[in-house]
Amino acid sequence: MQRLFILFFFLLLQHSSFSQSRVIDSLTALLNTAKEDTKKLDIYNALIDACDAKDNLLYADPGLDIANKLFVKTNNEKEREALFFKEQQLLSSIPLYFKYNDTTDWKKVFNYTGKRLKAIEQTGNQKRTAEFLLQIAYISLDLKKDSALFFINIQKSADMATKIKDSALIVSSYKYLFSFSRSAGNYAKAFEVVQSIISISKQLGYSKGVTSGLLFLGDLYRDFGEYNQAKENYQAALDIAQQSKDTNGIFNVLAALGGFYYKQHNTAKALEYYNNLIEIYKKQKDPEHNIGSVYKWIGKTYTDAGDYVTALQNFQQSRLAFDSAGDISETADVLNEIGSMYNKQKNFAQALAYHERTVKIADSLKWYTGKPMWLYLLALDHYGLKNYDKAKEINAVALINFKKFWYDAKITSDMELLAFQIDSARGDWYSAFGHYKEFSSLNETLKGDEIKKQAQKEKFEAEIDKQKLEQEKKDAVATRTRNLQYAVIGAFLLLGIFLFWGYQSKNKDKRRIEKAYAELKATQAQLIQSEKMASLGELTAGIAHEIQNPLNFVNNFSEVSNELIDELQEERSKPQAARDEALETDILNDIKQNLEKINHHGKRADAIVKGMLQHSRSSSGQKEPTGINALCDEYLRLAYHGLRAKDKSFNATLKTDFDQNIGNINIIPQDMGRVILNLITNSFYAVAEKGKLLANSQQLSANYEPAVSVSTKKLHDKIEIKVSDNGNGIPQNIIDKIFQPFFTTKPTGQGTGLGLSLAYDIVKAHGGELKVETKDKESTTFIIQLPFNV
Numbered sequence: 001m002q003r004l005f006i007l008f009f010f011l012l013l014q015h016s017s018f019s020q021s022r023v024i025d026s027l028t029a030l031l032n033t034a035k036e037d038t039k040k041l042d043i044y045n046a047l048i049d050a051c052d053a054k055d056n057l058l059y060a061d062p063g064l065d066i067a068n069k070l071f072v073k074t075n076n077e078k079e080r081e082a083l084f085f086k087e088q089q090l091l092s093s094i095p096l097y098f099k100y101n102d103t104t105d106w107k108k109v110f111n112y113t114g115k116r117l118k119a120i121e122q123t124g125n126q127k128r129t130a131e132f133l134l135q136i137a138y139i140s141l142d143l144k145k146d147s148a149l150f151f152i153n154i155q156k157s158a159d160m161a162t163k164i165k166d167s168a169l170i171v172s173s174y175k176y177l178f179s180f181s182r183s184a185g186n187y188a189k190a191f192e193v194v195q196s197i198i199s200i201s202k203q204l205g206y207s208k209g210v211t212s213g214l215l216f217l218g219d220l221y222r223d224f225g226e227y228n229q230a231k232e233n234y235q236a237a238l239d240i241a242q243q244s245k246d247t248n249g250i251f252n253v254l255a256a257l258g259g260f261y262y263k264q265h266n267t268a269k270a271l272e273y274y275n276n277l278i279e280i281y282k283k284q285k286d287p288e289h290n291i292g293s294v295y296k297w298i299g300k301t302y303t304d305a306g307d308y309v310t311a312l313q314n315f316q317q318s319r320l321a322f323d324s325a326g327d328i329s330e331t332a333d334v335l336n337e338i339g340s341m342y343n344k345q346k347n348f349a350q351a352l353a354y355h356e357r358t359v360k361i362a363d364s365l366k367w368y369t370g371k372p373m374w375l376y377l378l379a380l381d382h383y384g385l386k387n388y389d390k391a392k393e394i395n396a397v398a399l400i401n402f403k404k405f406w407y408d409a410k411i412t413s414d415m416e417l418l419a420f421q422i423d424s425a426r427g428d429w430y431s432a433f434g435h436y437k438e439f440s441s442l443n444e445t446l447k448g449d450e451i452k453k454q455a456q457k458e459k460f461e462a463e464i465d466k467q468k469l470e471q472e473k474k475d476a477v478a479t480r481t482r483n484l485q486y487a488v489i490g491a492f493l494l495l496g497i498f499l500f501w502g503y504q505s506k507n508k509d510k511r512r513i514e515k516a517y518a519e520l521k522a523t524q525a526q527l528i529q530s531e532k533m534a535s536l537g538e539l540t541a542g543i544a545h546e547i548q549n550p551l552n553f554v555n556n557f558s559e560v561s562n563e564l565i566d567e568l569q570e571e572r573s574k575p576q577a578a579r580d581e582a583l584e585t586d587i588l589n590d591i592k593q594n595l596e597k598i599n600h601h602g603k604r605a606d607a608i609v610k611g612m613l614q615h616s617r618s619s620s621g622q623k624e625p626t627g628i629n630a631l632c633d634e635y636l637r638l639a640y641h642g643l644r645a646k647d648k649s650f651n652a653t654l655k656t657d658f659d660q661n662i663g664n665i666n667i668i669p670q671d672m673g674r675v676i677l678n679l680i681t682n683s684f685y686a687v688a689e690k691g692k693l694l695a696n697s698q699q700l701s702a703n704y705e706p707a708v709s710v711s712t713k714k715l716h717d718k719i720e721i722k723v724s725d726n727g728n729g730i731p732q733n734i735i736d737k738i739f740q741p742f743f744t745t746k747p748t749g750q751g752t753g754l755g756l757s758l759a760y761d762i763v764k765a766h767g768g769e770l771k772v773e774t775k776d777k778e779s780t781t782f783i784i785q786l787p788f789n790v
Contacts, residue, residue, distance in 0.1 A: 023050045024047060024050050024051055027043055027046055027047050027050060028047070030043055031043045031044070031047070037066050037069060037070055038070065038083075040063075040066055041063055041066050041067060041070070041083075041086050041090075042086070044059045044060070044062065044063030044066070044090065045063065045086060045089050045090065047059040048060060048063075048089070048090065048093045052366060053093075053097060053366060053368075054097065055097075056093040056094065056097035057093075057094065057097045059093075060090045060091075060093045060094055060097065063090045064087065064090050064091070064116065064119075065119075067083060067086065067087040067090065068119055068120070068122075068123055070083050071083060071123045071125055071128070072123055084127070084128065084131075087128065088131060091131065091132055091135050092135065094113070094116075094135060094139075098139060109139065110136075113132075113135075113136050113139065116132065117129065117132055117133070117136070120132050126160055126163065126164045127161075127164060127166055127169065129160060130156075130157045130160040130161045130164075130166070130169055130173075131157075131169070133153050133154075133156050133157035133160065134153075134154070134157050134172065134173065134176065136153045137150050137153035137154040137157065137176065138176075140152075140153055141180060147180075150180065151177075154173055154176055154177050157169075157173045158170060158173035158174060158177075161173055162200070165204060167201065167204045167206035167208075167209055168206075168208070168209075170200055170201075170204075170206075170209070171197055171200075171201060171206070171208070171209040171212055171213075174193055174196055174197045174200075175197070175212065175216075177193050178190055178193040178194060178197070178216055181193055182219075182220070182223075187220060187223070187224070190216075190220060191217075191220060194213050194216045194217050194220065195213075197209055197212060197213035197216065198210055198213035198214065198217075201213060207240055207241075207243070207244035207246060207249075208241075208244070208246055208248075208249055210237075210240050211237045211240050211241045211244075211246060211249040211252075211253065212237075212249070212252075214233045214234075214236045214237035214240065215233070215234065215237045215249075215252060215253055215256055217233045218230045218231070218232075218233035218234040218237065218256065218260075219256070221233060222260060222263075227260075227264075230260065231257075231260070234253055234256055234257050234260065237249070237253045238250065238253040238254070238257075241253055247280070247284065247288060248288050248289075250280065251277060251280065251288070251289050254273050254274075254276055254277050254280070255273075255274075255277065255293075255294075255297070257273045258270050258271075258273035258274045258277070258297060258301075259297070261273065262297070262300065262301050262304065265304060265305075267301055267302075267304070267305045270297075270301045271298065271301055274294055274297055274298050274301065275298075277294045278291065278294055281294065290321055290322065290325055290327065290330070291321050292317075292318040292319070292320075292321030292322040292325070292327070292330060292334070293318070293330070294318075295314045295315070295317040295318035295321065296314070296315065296318040296330075296333070296334055296337060298314040299311045299312070299313075299314035299315040299318060299334075299337060299338075299341075300337060302314060303337070303340075303341045303344065308341060308344075308345060311341055312338065312341070315334055315337060315338050315341070318334045319331055319334050319335070322334060328361060328364075328365060329361070329365055329367065331361070332357075332358045332361035332362065332365075333358075335354045335355075335357050335358045335361075336354070336355065336358040336374060336377065338354045339351045339352075339353075339354030339355040339358065339377060339381070340377060342354065343377070343380060343381060343384065346384065348381045348382075348384035348385045349385065351377075351380075351381045351384070352378070352381040352382065352385065355374065355377050355378040355381055356378065358374050359371065359374050359375060359378055362374055368401070371401065372397075372398045372399075372401040372402035372404075373398070373402065373411070375394050375395070375397055375398035375401075376394075376395060376398040376399075376402070376411075376414070376415055376418070378394050378398075379391045379392075379394040379395035379398060379418060379422075380418065382394060383395075383418065383421065383422055383425075386425070388422050388425050388426045389426070391418075391422050392419070392422045392423065392426065395415060395418050395419055395422060396419070398415060399412070399415045399416070399419065402415065409442050409445045412442055413438075413439055413442035413443055416435050416436075416438040416439040416442060417435075417439045419431075419432075419435040420432050420435040420436045420439055423435060550601035550602070550605040551601075551605060553597060553598075553601040554598050554601050554602060554605070557594040557595075557597050557598045557601075558594075558598060560590075560594055561591050561594045561595065561598075564587050564590050564591050564594070565591065567587055568584060568587045568588070568591075571583060571584055571587070572584070622668065623666040623667055623668055624666065624667075624668075624669065625664035625665070625666055626664055626665060626666070626667050626669045626672070627663070627664055628662060628664075628665055628667070628672075628712055628719065628721065629658040629659075629660070629662060629712055631669065631672065631673060631676065632656070632658070632676055632710045632712060632721065633656060633658070633710075635673060635676045635677045635680055636654060636656065636680055636708075636710050637654075638677075639677060639680045639681050639684060640652070640654060640684065640708075643681075643684050643688070647688070650684075650688055650706075651706065652684065652687055652688075652705075652706035652707060652708055653705055653706065653707040653708075654707075654708060654709075655707060655708070655709035655710075656709065656710050656711065657709070657710075657711035657712075658711065658712045659711075659712050659713045659714050659719075661714055662712055662714050662719055665719060665786065665788065667766060667786070668766075671762045671765075671766075672762065672766070674758070674759070674762065675758075675759040675762050675763060675770075675784065676710075676721070676723070676784075678755040678756065678758075678759050679723040679759065679782045679784075680708065680710065680723055681755075682755070682756075682782075683708045683723055683724070683725035683727065683780070684708060684725075685727075685746070686725050686727025686728060686780060687706035687707070687708060687725050687726060687727045688706070689727065689728065690704070690706070690726075690727045690728045691704070691706055693728070704726075705726075706725075706726065706727075707725065707726050708723070708724070708725045709722075709723075709724045709725075710722070710723055710724075711724075714788070715785075716788075717787065717788050718768075718785050718786065718787060718788055719785075719786050719788055720783060720784070720785050721783070721784040721785075721786075722781055722782070722783050722784075723781070723782045723784075724779065724780070724781040724782075725779065725780055726778065726779045727779070727780060728776075728777055728778075729774045729775050729776045729777055729778050729779055729780050730745075730772065730774040730776070730780055731776055732776065735772065735774065738756050738772065739756050739757055739760045739770070740757065741757040743757075763784055763786070766786055766787075767786070767787050768784060768785050768786035768787065769783075769784075769785045770782065770783070770784055771783045771785070
């Protein structure tokens, strides 16, 4: 019924003497007599189509109130779907209202949209809420030009759609985000969004979303000239659309492939895909697309090839299809293409006739955003006919309105160039110079955009390589884990067989079982020793840094002492009367002080080497009084300098808070040292990884300072050691696994998965506890609690 209202009154408006006001009066009269809310809703939609955009809110507001009432009343799913469609027409008129009222009172705008959003939320229909958030996102970006607000609202819409598992709505939100990122030249973000579309669609089993994602990925590769990869993704999209019998998806992919070859001026391949679309259309009982679009694309392809007769034939077929469907805006677009074809042939009179018709249709449809481009084409026709004054008048209007609704440096530069050419032909050199300056400035902007695009291309390719590398790492980890699982299962199975066989043969093969057990023990011992050597490796670089300082002192003081001895010998070679005994005494004192310093720093180096040997040797298993504060401080510094030696760019704040009342406690220092070293090394790794993650995602700010702290505290009959960092924390889903043998979150080759497991066992052997507290994305604290009389 609603479509009949709209079509009927548009026909009256365009093909009879009815004025706009009379159409609105007639619809208002119908509204006053209508009794059913559904009929009123249809009339409000018709009124919006008939009125100027600046008056949309007069009819959208009461129409939306009725929609709210109807949503509360009806539970029928089909009726709700029909109602939902009608409401979307009302909602889409709100951005147009604000657009054509040239408002800058954004507080008023968002007060209204906030109030309307709240009313929709109160009906409890989350799908309606998500859709209206899309409209608010449109207002935020296209009208207010506030990309931050756009991102907030588009993310809210996507989150709500995800919550209700509305696949189509999720993909719609991400499509909008993709279009924005791509048009803004942020190809890395566009790639990220496409990956989200594909990933979410696969999770929800939404094949249409996967098709769309692959199609967008093909578009991205095409933009960067990576044509082979573009075709691969288009083909993958086509395969999925065909498997799922998604006729709409098949149509879109074939259209994209046709457009791909059209832009490469490959007429034969472009026509091959467009003709496939015609064959598909003929076989469909209820086509979703208008065949007029395909004939229009074929017409453009023949125009590009210079075959104007065949081009015109296809354009005429396109017009017939759109006229039959009553699609006036598409008919106008075809007329526009015909006009451009005649202009290309320099038949400016014919071109002018067609372009004038398209501008009149734009006026009748109140299509203010598309009209500036059509006016520009009309100005080109007048310029070709040497109607310079008329061309100047029309192009000036086109230029002003195009800048108002769009920002496209290429089209704007074309309009400025035409203005320069018109004024030059008119002899208005001053005005011509002004337009030429604008044209030159825009060309410089376009060059800058090309440079940015190249940089974005490199970033885009780097992101793709990174994704591939991460996937390869995940595959490697998965393979390693799977192989390890097979090995463990195999070992247990083998041991089980031995035990069973031993039981069955009444211990006849006892020696074999004992041998297998010994081998397993030996393997365990090797793994433990491997972890110990890994911790020694972590220390090596730090020890090298620590030992370098005393060695430097020894070298320096030795060199100075040699020079002092030379000076002393020189003084003593003089005659007795000429010698300065006070100077000789000073030199001897200096040499003595230097020797004392050499001795001091030599002992320091000796202590460091002994500490290294003590760490590397096998533990005696004997507890001895140990200063836990000194142990923690020593390993903190060694671990830090060790990491700095491997990565000069790494920096972190080191914090210590030691309870001086603890004194010495009885522990096995080598074992407890390994525990502390492992926890500190893990903390440095966590803050380093967080820094890299923030840098790669361009979120790094001065607010993040990597920090690792070690503290000790006496608690009644216990002492507590805490190792904390402000890294990314540990996800809750793996918190219970971190103390399991062989479990690691580090990439392949960077961890054995035994560090925390051994640390846990060592602390337990000391009668203590090893616990962890973590906040995801914020921090991690490992807590060692030992009996005071350990």
